[in-house]
Amino acid sequence: MSFDCRTDKHSPSAQDEAKNIMPLPSKLQEIVDDIASMSREEKLETLIAYAESFPPLPERLKEEREKMEAVPECMTPVFLMAEKQPDGGLIFHFDIPPQSPTVRGLACILANGLNGSKPEEVITVPADFYHPMNLQEAVSQQRINGFIGVLAHMKQVAVNLMETK
């Protein structure tokens, strides 16, 4: 199917649709709720734990590294790709250097929350879904902008996998 921005051509139904806020994929919602309830210190500890358990790029994907999507909004070289599973769910893989633990930690929120989701679900995640987590008390605004950039690129990857199915 082709991806089309919602435009005025369907304006009545598009407006109705916009009113119905799509629920977040359940795993992502769980993470958002969890982090929203944490203190600043707990948020930092969670990001550190995510960063430290950040999985290396699987061996079999190492040669794909050059084909991976670079995320220019990020302050560190962030590469990502997704694989489609037989059930249509996506598994995202990231390559982020260990020198950037904050970026790794934030990418983990997205990977853990969205792995297994179908492309159609990934693309409906609103860009401001992270607000309830109040991340800005733990990380700087520049990191959050990078985080939004990563989500935008995950959506792009998801769109590409919809088109090639």
Next chain:
Amino acid sequence: MSYSHPEYLVDTEWVANHLKDTTVRIIESDEDPLLYPIGHIEGAVQVDWFSTLQHPLRRDFLTREQFEEVASKLGITNDTTVVFYGDKSNWFAAYALWLFQYYGHKNVKIMNGGRIKWEQEKRPLVKDVPSYAKTTYSAKEADKSIRAFRDDVFKQLEGKKPLVDVRSPKEYSGELTHMPNYPQEGATRAGHIPTAVSIPWAQAVNEADSTFKTPEELRALYEGKNIKADGDIIAYCRIGERSSLTWFVLKYLLGYPNVKNYDGSWTEWGNLVDAPIEK
């Protein structure tokens, strides 16, 4: 030829040999503040350029009293030798050092090569966060001779005195309002302060291990662009972190007596109504 003030620089080996030295406090200051909790040099404490060193409300640094409180909590006395190191070629290490100098702390040093070199040498990192007994610390009146405000920059322009823009070439030329990969710290206008010469900060360090280039290389680099020892110089970047590294190089490695860091930098100038800009 050696650096003009080699006492402001120590190598990783020196730090490794002074981990237990009670007259020394090692401070990690990073761009990514999660690096410290994941692993730091034994005994080192952390300052974060934003959450530790900035005023909580205004766009400014801590007040003198707030700075005294921070130094006291870190177990630093007026006589402590403070050694700074960090990620990204010591940008924020230099920034923290600059602020310590601003409040009159004399005995400061940078660990040449920073975290990158320490890790390359496979030296140990620990997770234990040390705590030190609170001290009584007495800061000096802010030293405005090393900090430029926007009015100083206007005077610099009137007096046709040298300005050094240490941002990336594309920020200088005005193709970007921000540093590549840092889109959020932008300005409404792109370009550079008129008459500023472009000497990107990275030209002062060796890419391989983040150490500073040799005195000969540094002198050739800055003098080649007419930034000379007798000049009254202001360096700037985007928020003042990269230019504090250049400030350190000019002031201590090359010994230029009159160098200021303009921490308002492009995020102030590029948003300032009526300020002249060149592309």
